[in-house]
Amino acid sequence: MMSEKNLLVVVVGATAVGKTAVTIALAEHFKGEILSSDSRxxxxxxxxxxxxxSQEELAQIPHHFVNSHSINQDYDAGAFSTDAEVLLHSLFQTNEVQFMVGGSGLYVRAFCEGLDEMPETDLSLRETLNKELEEKGLDALLDELKESDPIYYEQVDRKNPQRVVRGLEVTRSTGLPYSQFxxxxxxxxxxxxxxxxxxxxxxxxxxxxxxRRMDLMIEQGLFEEAKNLYPNRSNNALQTVxxxxxxxxxxxxxDKEEAVRLLKRNSRRYAKRQMTWFKKDEEVHWFKPDQLDQMIQLIQEVKPNE
Structure with a gap:
């Protein structure tokens, strides 16, 4: 039974900042397990x-929501929030402190705070919009969004095709502006x-x-992995940096040289957006990745007494 005696520690931050290593170290110290809230x-x-x-890291501490789904499955922040709640109910039976880690701000917020009630939409509509995105480009979808929902148009990250597609998906499905929901x-x-x-x-x-991490990914076969996934490129899961x-x-x-340049540039831009998102959350306690002792001390102070 979950109660005030239980504590979930949520570790957030930008890509490549060192969240995995820190969370593993914390989980080892407090004998907890790790839920990934990384949407990819x-x-x-x-x-x-x-x-x-890595396989070594996965072997150190039990991880959940890593390799749990196929790209052909539709899985969103709401479903993750529900599934994570059920899993935690079980994990808290064995240890009062558990951990969640990830840089996907929407998924963290969905779990911690909840999301607005959104209408269900037909999956085929998303596939249609992704095809339009591929054929007509992002600007064409932005023009439609500006016309149909100017409020959301002003709020949305206009360089994020997934957010634009989601807004149009709800608007086309319901006939009402996405911003209304x-x-x-x-x-x-x-x-x-x-x-x-x-x-x-x-x-x-x-x-x-x-x-440097992008260079390592390329060395490990990132281009080959993407080539294998190319036939599924319209899948929602693959609309990502x-x-x-x-x-x-x-x-x-x-050419490939330009692709590498864009991979690095867009990853840096993504990291900047992540930090902008998380810095707005006043509940986050900020540390440098090497301040492990200070993090442990904070957890000890917040952790309910035995």
Whole structure:
């Protein structure tokens, strides 16, 4: 039975900042397990480009929601929130402190705070929109969004095709603006405590880590992995940095050197967006990745007494 005696520690931060290593160390110290809230590490077909924990890291601590789904399955933040709640009910039976880690801000928020009630839509509509995105380009979808839902148009990250497609998907399906469904409902309540820990580092150092990790991914076979996934490129799971750039290379839009440049640039931009999202959350306690002792001390202070 979950209760105030239980504590979920949620570790967030930008890509390549070191969330995996820190969370494993914390979980080892407190004898907990790890739930991934990374919206791309769910998918078993996407290994290199999602920077999943290594086999050695997965063997150190039990991980959940890594390689748990196929790219052909429709899995969103709401479904993750429900599934994670059920899993935690079980995990808290064996240990009062558990861990969640990931850089997908929407999935973290869905679990911790809840999301607005959204209408169900036909999956075929999303497939149609993704095909339009591929054939007509993002600007055409943005023009439609600006006309049909100017409020969401002003709010959305216009460089994120997935967010634009989602807005049009709801608007076309219901005939009502997507923004009308995003009014901010009642905050989700949990029977356990949540502590959010954020990892941050000097921007230039983070960007250097991102560039070096991308070089390693390419060396490990990122281009080959993307080529194998190319027939499924319209799947929602693949509308992400690290794959889209290679798909465009395979389509002949630019050469490999330019693809590598874009992979690094877009990964850095993604990291910047992640930090902007998490810095807005006043509940996050910020640390440098090497401040493990201070993180442990904070968890000890927040952790309910035995």
């Amino acid at each position: 590490q769910f998918y078993k077909e996407m290994d290199i480009g999602t920077a999943k924990p 995003r009014q901010g409902g009642k905050r989700k309540e949990h029977p356990f405590k949540i502590l959010k820990i954020g990892l941050d580092m000097d921007r230039s150092k983070l960007y250097d880590r991102i560039d 690290g794959y889209k750039e290679i798909f465009d290379f395979l389509d002949g839009h630019y």
